[in-house]
Amino acid sequence: MNSGAKRFLIAAILVAAVVSAFSAQFNRYYLGVVIDIGINVILAVSLNLINGHTGQFSLGHAGFMAVGAYAAAKISIVFSDKIPAQLAPVLFVAALLSGGLLAALSGLAVGVPTLRLRGDYLAIVTLGFGEIIRVVLQNMESVGAASGLKNIPHDTNLFWAWAFAAITVFVVTSIVNSTYGRGFIAVHDDEIAASSIGVNPVRYKVTAFVFGAFFAGIAGGLYAHHKQFLSPTGFDFLKSIDIVMMVILGGMGRTAGVIVAAVLLTLLPEFLRGFAEYRMILYSLLIIVLMILRPQGLFNFKNPWRAKA
Amino acid sequence: MAGQGMSASLLQLENVTIRFGGLTAVSELDLQIGAGELVGLIGPNGAGKTTVFNLITGVYQPTAGKISFASAPTAKLKAHHLARRGIARTFQNIRLFSSLTVFDNVRAAAQLHCERRVINSLWRGRAFREGEQEIARQVMELLEIFQLGKFRDESAKSLPYGDQRRLEIVRALATKPKLLLLDEPAAGMNPTEKVELARLIRFIKDKFQISILLVEHDMQLVMEICERIVVLDYGIKIAEGNPDEVRKNPKVIAAYLGD
Numbered sequence: 342m343n344s345g346a347k348r349f350l351i352a353a354i355l356v357a358a359v360v361s362a363f364s365a366q367f368n369r370y371y372l373g374v375v376i377d378i379g380i381n382v383i384l385a386v387s388l389n390l391i392n393g394h395t396g397q398f399s400l401g402h403a404g405f406m407a408v409g410a411y412a413a414a415k416i417s418i419v420f421s422d423k424i425p426a427q428l429a430p431v432l433f434v435a436a437l438l439s440g441g442l443l444a445a446l447s448g449l450a451v452g453v454p455t456l457r458l459r460g461d462y463l464a465i466v467t468l469g470f471g472e473i474i475r476v477v478l479q480n481m482e483s484v485g486a487a488s489g490l491k492n493i494p495h496d497t498n499l500f501w502a503w504a505f506a507a508i509t510v511f512v513v514t515s516i517v518n519s520t521y522g523r524g525f526i527a528v529h530d531d532e533i534a535a536s537s538i539g540v541n542p543v544r545y546k547v548t549a550f551v552f553g554a555f556f557a558g559i560a561g562g563l564y565a566h567h568k569q570f571l572s573p574t575g576f577d578f579l580k581s582i583d584i585v586m587m588v589i590l591g592g593m594g595r596t597a598g599v600i601v602a603a604v605l606l607t608l609l610p611e612f613l614r615g616f617a618e619y620r621m622i623l624y625s626l627l628i629i630v631l632m633i634l635r636p637q638g639l640f641n642f643k644n645p646w647r648a649k650a
Numbered sequence: 651m652a653g654q655g656m657s658a659s660l661l662q663l664e665n666v667t668i669r670f671g672g673l674t675a676v677s678e679l680d681l682q683i684g685a686g687e688l689v690g691l692i693g694p695n696g697a698g699k700t701t702v703f704n705l706i707t708g709v710y711q712p713t714a715g716k717i718s719f720a721s722a723p724t725a726k727l728k729a730h731h732l733a734r735r736g737i738a739r740t741f742q743n744i745r746l747f748s749s750l751t752v753f754d755n756v757r758a759a760a761q762l763h764c765e766r767r768v769i770n771s772l773w774r775g776r777a778f779r780e781g782e783q784e785i786a787r788q789v790m791e792l793l794e795i796f797q798l799g800k801f802r803d804e805s806a807k808s809l810p811y812g813d814q815r816r817l818e819i820v821r822a823l824a825t826k827p828k829l830l831l832l833d834e835p836a837a838g839m840n841p842t843e844k845v846e847l848a849r850l851i852r853f854i855k856d857k858f859q860i861s862i863l864l865v866e867h868d869m870q871l872v873m874e875i876c877e878r879i880v881v882l883d884y885g886i887k888i889a890e891g892n893p894d895e896v897r898k899n900p901k902v903i904a905a906y907l908g909d
Contacts, residue, residue: 519771539733
C-alpha cells in the first residue's frame, strides 16, 4: 500500500507534465480554470487536515494563503530581473517554498497559543488572525497596500499547480494513514481518550496547523503567479469560508470527497458568471440543503477509515 | 500476602489531598501498589474514587501530598506523559475513537512506543514499512488474544457493549503499561458479563504481568478478584486489607449500609 501512494504521486506529476506540455493548444480561459482547480484542491485538502482529520475549526485559511501569496510574489518581483532567465523556474519554486514556510511559521505562531481553545473559540481566534493579516497587508506600502501588488511574473502553469496539488494530496494522506497519523483522528474523536494513550493533543493540533498553513501558503504563491495581481480584499473572511465549504461539502476528513468538492465549487461560479452577485446566495442555499440532506458530507460513504495492514 | 511490596511499590500516594474550593474531595490518602499487584479501590457513591483515579492519571494535580510512579514523582505531568511512563486507563463511560475501526483504535495506541514520526511517513522507506508491519502484527496479536480479531475492520462504535469495554482494555494494553487503571469496568454489565469480566481481569494480570488498580462500585466483583482492597468514604481511607478483613470491618459495613 505504501508504494501505491508513491506511485500515485509520480503518476500524477507525470500526467501534469504531459498535459502541461500541450497547454498552449487549450483555450486560455479553460486553462485558467483548470489551474484554479489545482490551487483550490491544495487549499481544500490542506484545510481538511486541520478541520476534517484533526477536528479543529479554523477560519483562517485565507490568512495563511495571503501570507504565502504576498511573500512569494514579493520575492519574485524583487529578484526576477536580477537573475538570468533560465533560472526563473528555480526562483519561482524557491519563492513558493519560502511563502509556504512563512505561512507555516505563522501557523505555528497562531497555533501554539490558541490551540488550547476548542471549537467555536478557536474559530473566532483564527477568524481574527485572518482579518489581522488582511488589514496589515492593506496598510503595507511595500506590497502595494490597498491598491494591490502588481506585475507579478506569470510563472504558474498547469504543471506547477497540479504537481503541487498532487504533492499536497500525497503528504496529507500519507501522514494521516500512517500509524502516527491515527493520532490526528484520535484527537478529533476524543481528546481525553487520546491523551490517555499517550497522544499529545496540543502537539498534534499544532502539527496539523503547521502543515495546513504551509500548503495554504504554497497555494497562495501559485495563485499570485497565476493572477499576477494580489489585492488584500481577495483574502478576506469569505475566501476562508469558500475553503471551509469545500471541506464540508466533500465530507470532513474525506480527502477524495474534498477534492471533488474543490473541483465542483471552482466550476460552479464559472457556470454562474452571469449572476456573480448571487454566488454567495447559491452557496448558502447549497450548504443549507446539504446540511439537511447529508450532514456527513456529500461524498462520505461507508467505512471511510478502512484499516490497511 | 499482606504488607507486601513495601519497598518495591510501583505507584505511591503519600498524604495526597485535593480540594475543590472549600470541598476536600480526597484527604491525606496513602496508597501503594506493588509490581504485579491487583488492588481494588471501593467506596460508596461520591466517596472520591474517580477523583483518586484522576489524580493518578494527571487529570488533576493534588493540592498537597506526593504521587510517584516507578520511583519518580508525577507532579505536573499530563495524561499523555504518564501514558508514556506506563500508566494506562479505561473510562467509566467508554471512550473509543468512534470514527476509527477496531484495528485502528488499537493502532493509534500502539504508536506510543514507535519513534517513526512525520518525516518517515512521507518518505515511506523500508524502515518505515517494516515498522508499520510490526505494529500491525502486534495489534492483531492483541486483538486475537481478546477474540476481537474478527471485528478488525468494523467501526468501533458498532461493537456490542461488552466488546467495546474489552476493546478499550485492549487499547490501553497496546500502550504497554506497567499499571492499568480500570474505572468501573463492570458498570452496566449483567451478572454473566461480570463473571466474564472477573476472569478477563485475572487473565490480563497473569498474561501481561502488570499491576492493576480496579475502581469499582460493585463490591462483589472486587471481593472476588482483588488481593488487597482500599475503602474510601468521604475522601478518607477508612479501611485497607484483604477481602475478608474488609468485609468484616465495621466501618466499611457502616459506610455501605449507612449508620
